[in-house]
Amino acid sequence: MNTSLLPSSASLLAFATLWLIVLNLLVRFSRLPTGLRNNALLAVAAVLLLLVPVGGLPVWRWLFSLYPNPCLPMLGVLVAQHGPRFLGLRLFAETDWNATWRFGAVVGTVVFLHPVLLGGVDFYYWGWNVNLAAWLIAAVAITFLALGNHFGLLLAGSLVVFLMGGLESKNGWDYVIDPIFWIASLVSVTRRDLFPAMVKAVRRGPSAQPHADGSLR
Amino acid sequence: MNPSTPETPTHVSAGRCSGRLAPRHRLALIVGLVAVCTFMSLSAARRDSEAPTELERIARTNSATPPRDSLPFFEQSWVSPSGHTPSAHCSTIATLPSGDLLALWYGGTREGAADVALYTSRLPKGGTVWSSPVEVIDREAAEQELDRRIKKVGNTVIFPDEVGNLWMVFSTVSVGGWSGSALNIKSSRDEGRTWGESQRLTLNHFLNLSSLVRNKPIYAEDGRVGLPVYHEMATKFPQILWFRPGPGGTVEDYKVRSLSSASGLIQPSLVSLGGDRVLMILRDGTGQHAVHTALSEDNGWTWTEARAGNLPNPNAAMDAVRLDDGRILLVYNHSTDVRENLSLAISADEGQTWEHRVVLEEEADREFSYPQVTKAEDGLIHITYTWRRERIRHVAFNTAWLDREPGRRIAAHP
Numbered sequence: 001m002n003t004s005l006l007p008s009s010a011s012l013l014a015f016a017t018l019w020l021i022v023l024n025l026l027v028r029f030s031r032l033p034t035g036l037r038n039n040a041l042l043a044v045a046a047v048l049l050l051l052v053p054v055g056g057l058p059v060w061r062w063l064f065s066l067y068p069n070p071c072l073p074m075l076g077v078l079v080a081q082h083g084p085r086f087l088g089l090r091l092f093a094e095t096d097w098n099a100t101w102r103f104g105a106v107v108g109t110v111v112f113l114h115p116v117l118l119g120g121v122d123f124y125y126w127g128w129n130v131n132l133a134a135w136l137i138a139a140v141a142i143t144f145l146a147l148g149n150h151f152g153l154l155l156a157g158s159l160v161v162f163l164m165g166g167l168e169s170k171n172g173w174d175y176v177i178d179p180i181f182w183i184a185s186l187v188s189v190t191r192r193d194l195f196p197a198m199v200k201a202v203r204r205g206p207s208a209q210p211h212a213d214g215s216l217r
Numbered sequence: 218m219n220p221s222t223p224e225t226p227t228h229v230s231a232g233r234c235s236g237r238l239a240p241r242h243r244l245a246l247i248v249g250l251v252a253v254c255t256f257m258s259l260s261a262a263r264r265d266s267e268a269p270t271e272l273e274r275i276a277r278t279n280s281a282t283p284p285r286d287s288l289p290f291f292e293q294s295w296v297s298p299s300g301h302t303p304s305a306h307c308s309t310i311a312t313l314p315s316g317d318l319l320a321l322w323y324g325g326t327r328e329g330a331a332d333v334a335l336y337t338s339r340l341p342k343g344g345t346v347w348s349s350p351v352e353v354i355d356r357e358a359a360e361q362e363l364d365r366r367i368k369k370v371g372n373t374v375i376f377p378d379e380v381g382n383l384w385m386v387f388s389t390v391s392v393g394g395w396s397g398s399a400l401n402i403k404s405s406r407d408e409g410r411t412w413g414e415s416q417r418l419t420l421n422h423f424l425n426l427s428s429l430v431r432n433k434p435i436y437a438e439d440g441r442v443g444l445p446v447y448h449e450m451a452t453k454f455p456q457i458l459w460f461r462p463g464p465g466g467t468v469e470d471y472k473v474r475s476l477s478s479a480s481g482l483i484q485p486s487l488v489s490l491g492g493d494r495v496l497m498i499l500r501d502g503t504g505q506h507a508v509h510t511a512l513s514e515d516n517g518w519t520w521t522e523a524r525a526g527n528l529p530n531p532n533a534a535m536d537a538v539r540l541d542d543g544r545i546l547l548v549y550n551h552s553t554d555v556r557e558n559l560s561l562a563i564s565a566d567e568g569q570t571w572e573h574r575v576v577l578e579e580e581a582d583r584e585f586s587y588p589q590v591t592k593a594e595d596g597l598i599h600i601t602y603t604w605r606r607e608r609i610r611h612v613a614f615n616t617a618w619l620d621r622e623p624g625r626r627i628a629a630h631p
Contacts, residue, residue, distance in 0.1 A: 004364060008364065011364065055366075057360070057365075057366055061364060061365055061366060062365075062366050064364070064365050065365035065366040065367075065391040065392070066391065066392060066424060067424065068365070068417070068419070068424070068425060069419060069424075069425065111422055112422060112423055115448075115451075115452055115454070115475065115477045116451060116452060122474065122475045122477065124421075124422045124473075124475065125472065125473065125474060125475065127422075128471075128472030128473065129472075134253075134254050135254055138250045138251065138253075138254045141250055142247050142250055142251070145238065145243050145246050145247055145250075146243060146247065148238045148243060149238075150238070152238075152246070153238075153246070156246060156249075156250055159250065159253065159254070160253065163253065167419075168417055168419055169419035169425070170419065170470065170471065171419060171422070171472075173422060174419065174422070178424075179423055179424055
């Protein structure tokens with residue numbers, strides 16, 4: 001194996017995120033009942049799977065090649081998902097999840113699609129300005145925290161990691177949004193918000209309208 | 218605190234949500250965030266000044282030293298030896314502080330092959346023979362230094378900074394084709410004899426895919442280096458990577474300006490026009506088949522809309538340099554669709570119009586491409602380019618030779 005097995009400081013968060021993703025998959029597909037022994041087994045199995053060498057590189061290095069800068073909300077989402085099983089805590093309430101996915105969908109769409117949709121505007125550049133990026137993240141985090149929403153904690157964590165330079169990227173946007181989190185957010189917003197709204201609209205359609213006498217068609 | 222109230226936090230058992238944050242916790246977090254941001258703002262104020270200060274009066278490629286001779290001078294040589302690698306492409310050349318010239322290119326079985334490596338060769342000051350190629354980095358070494366899968370190495374540029382360190386920015390691909398490239402940087406403190414570790418640059422928002430490099434940078438007086446780079450995935454456009462070389466050959470900070478309105482135009486070449494003015498010359502991928510130019514009045518920070526000029530471009534790389542008399546020399550393929558000739562053109566009006574001057578190479582069904590040009594301390598102009606995709610060729614001349622007979626053809630090889 002020609003590269004180091006374990007993560008360096010620049011790839012530590014990426015390793016943690018990948019580990020939680022694999023753990024998530026193992027939990028879903030193994031369907032082992034909750035319990036300290038089973039949980040430990042799954043956690044260790046996830047690490048070992050990431051360290052399996054393929055073509056001279058551990059699996060996690062391959063994944064890191066494609067996903068070098070996982071955002072902090074993505075890491076937080078994975079921790080929150082595992083909370084009930086591994087920590088005995090339900091870390092996110094429904095409103096926290098709603099805030100998380102809506103933030104990911106909106107910010108991801110702006111950051112990732114602006115070169116195609118708005119040719120002359122360079123949103124990504126703003127992320128290089130440490131002051132601007134930090135204050136923007138802080139302002140949004142403060143808004144969520146003022147509302148008591150736990151998503152604010154993920155943004156506060158993103159800010160701290162950004163200021164510490166915890167990812168390979170030095171751009172502030174990369175600490176709050178990444179393509180995987182964006183796509184997951186779009187899927188979740190569609191499933192949780194858009195799809196129910198569409199169903200509701202269809203149900204409220206002409207066929208369901210009552211006659212003047214109150215009876216349905 | 219009433220644990221039964223949903224709005225107040227609770228230490229919960231498994232399966233129960235912790236609810237909303239307590240007001241005092243919210244306040245503490247908010248105060249903490251504001252304090253952290255304020256501290257950070259004060260410490261980062263110096264680093265985050267926007268546009269770079271005035272461009273260096275004497276840029277690396279803009280030496281004020283007069284040509285060594287007013288008589289026409291021209292010579293040509295091979296940088297890469299015959300049969301060194303089956304394929305050689307994409308050379309870059311830099312004038313070193315010692316006066317030596319260093320060329321770098323990639324060679325291997327073919328472009329994009331796993332055995333492609335980056336090679337350097339040195340032309341000592343006053344010498345006429347390039348040294349034997351030295352391998353700098355290949356795919357496996359890049360994989361080791363960057364701690365990730367590397368499928369191939371590609372386009373590279375080398376350039377000195379103001380304290381004498383030599384820098385190399387090179388592209389690597391982990392998956393897919395060239396449009397999936399990412400850029401990496403390394404430096405040398407001994408003019409390219411040994412190199413430090415590679416560092417990955419994160420320049421793009423989508424998985425850091427699609428950053429490529431071709432031409433040499435401009436230099437700002439505040440120490441920043443403005444390297445022209447470009448993006449190719451989904452939409453093509455030029456970018457400027459501004460970075461500040463740190464002590465000991467490390468990158469202190471960097472940021473990228475995307476010029477996404479210049480859609481379809483890539484491989485920018487920058488020419489400092491003096492003062493705050495910079496000319497950008499762009500390879501045309503729009504289908505207009507013309508050399509495009511844009512102008513900046515603020516050290517490359519903002520640009521005019523790119524416009525097509527009077528020279529053809531077959532969607533191929535170019536490079537340019539400003540001569541001592543203020544004219545601009547462009548090395549390019551004088552064709553709308555093929556790379557069968559390599560030519561020189563001159564602009565006396567800062568890139569608004571061009572005059573086709575000399576054909577350096579011309580042969581049907583052969584490729585002469587990817588030129589790079591630099592000026593040496595003695596005023597000679599040096600060009601390296603891809604010769605038939607087999608070797609790297611070098612020509613050197615002075616302005617007296619350039620101005621001798623407009624329209625002539627040079628193709629004699631030693």
